[in-house]
Amino acid sequence: MTSPLLAVRDLRVRFATEGGVVKAVDGVSFDVERGRTLGIVGESGSGKSVTNLTLLGLHNPARTTVEGSAVLDGTELVGASERTLRDLRGQRVSMVFQDPLTALSPYYTVGAQIVETYRRHTGAGRREALDRAIEMLDRVGIPQAARRAREYPHLFSGGMRQRAMIAMALVCEPDLLIADEPTTALDVTVQAQILDLLGELQAQLGTAIILVTHDLGVVADVADEVLVMYAGRAVELGPATRVLETPKHPYTRGLLASVPRLSDPLDRPLRPVPGAPPSLLAPPPGCAFHPRCDQVIAGPGSPCRTRAPVLVGVGDSGHEAACHLEAGAGAAGVGSAERERERAQVPDAREGGKNP
Numbered sequence: 001m002t003s004p005l006l007a008v009r010d011l012r013v014r015f016a017t018e019g020g021v022v023k024a025v026d027g028v029s030f031d032v033e034r035g036r037t038l039g040i041v042g043e044s045g046s047g048k049s050v051t052n053l054t055l056l057g058l059h060n061p062a063r064t065t066v067e068g069s070a071v072l073d074g075t076e077l078v079g080a081s082e083r084t085l086r087d088l089r090g091q092r093v094s095m096v097f098q099d100p101l102t103a104l105s106p107y108y109t110v111g112a113q114i115v116e117t118y119r120r121h122t123g124a125g126r127r128e129a130l131d132r133a134i135e136m137l138d139r140v141g142i143p144q145a146a147r148r149a150r151e152y153p154h155l156f157s158g159g160m161r162q163r164a165m166i167a168m169a170l171v172c173e174p175d176l177l178i179a180d181e182p183t184t185a186l187d188v189t190v191q192a193q194i195l196d197l198l199g200e201l202q203a204q205l206g207t208a209i210i211l212v213t214h215d216l217g218v219v220a221d222v223a224d225e226v227l228v229m230y231a232g233r234a235v236e237l238g239p240a241t242r243v244l245e246t247p248k249h250p251y252t253r254g255l256l257a258s259v260p261r262l263s264d265p266l267d268r269p270l271r272p273v274p275g276a277p278p279s280l281l282a283p284p285p286g287c288a289f290h291p292r293c294d295q296v297i298a299g300p301g302s303p304c305r306t307r308a309p310v311l312v313g314v315g316d317s318g319h320e321a322a323c324h325l326e327a328g329a330g331a332a333g334v335g336s337a338e339r340e341r342e343r344a345q346v347p348d349a350r351e352g353g354k355n356p
């Protein structure tokens, strides 16, 4: 078996803040295969952006502690020198943000910014780089690319700016494109166009994509694999069809139940997952989702309240979930006994069953 393009193992990211230490990412592991798309979903604050910014080394090192490993095609990114990361960024990995205006400078023409990116990584001459920039703008569907290359970003519409951003991100044909909410700011028609465009470019260039989104419909359309994050941890991971069709974690099920469907009656109330995500300064003990979970195992010794669940296989094809209800499924002996007891909601004598 060939190794994945990106292998992230037990990634942990902590920020020192005035209020204390924020565990923004708390032991996340996943792979991204060449030419494939990993969708990362989860509510606001679950650590999606921090995970990806960490891969690019885009945190203030004085306030940030990063542990674990992230190997991109043989290169360890965690702890890599700024020089290594600078060389990788744009060339091997690049990023598209939600708001392209934060990534495009207002002071330079769109063409000049793509030229600059290309020249920095390839050492190409000005003329060659400009030709390449125009070719990329054309490829992402910007009409009259040669003329538009001479314009400043504010003259571009939101959708066109996002296309320009994608042109800039892909000009060096990186192995991995990280797209963090690339379409949230766009209307649905433009959103669909941008996603189609990413898919086409992926097919042409063989780029792997990490797509961060709130939108499970988008994940269903484009992702091969899905990582569901909650409070800085992976709660479910696996092939998109498995995770979306047979979700195993109560949180994933909650997210899916909150998605409106065309077949719903018009008066069906939207069902967001009740409650709010926890503070990452002081996350709840046990499973961070337990205060919002409608399937918490009852009893004083409930593992949901005392032990953080780890990802376990929940079927074939690499589908995994971190939920005590799933732990022990398929495992012999104590695992299944424990599971039965948990199901029956009988307090576990080993874990303080004396208490009411």
Ligand SMILES: Nc1ncnc2c1ncn2[C@@H]1O[C@H](COP(=O)(O)OP(=O)(O)OP(=O)(O)O)[C@@H](O)[C@H]1O
Binding pocket: 015, 017, 022, 023, 024, 042, 043, 044, 045, 046, 047, 048, 049, 050, 051, 280
């Ligand atoms: N530089 C920082 N210093 C302190 N805390 C931070 C910093 N950056 C992010 N955080 C915190 O880390 C947590 C994870 O943030 P992150 O931006 O990864 O969330 P997200 O899943 O991308 O959310 P959204 O969907 O809103 O973009 C949040 O609680 C956030 O407040």
Ligand SMILES: [Mg+2]
Binding pocket: 048, 049, 050, 180
């Ligand atoms: Mg984010």
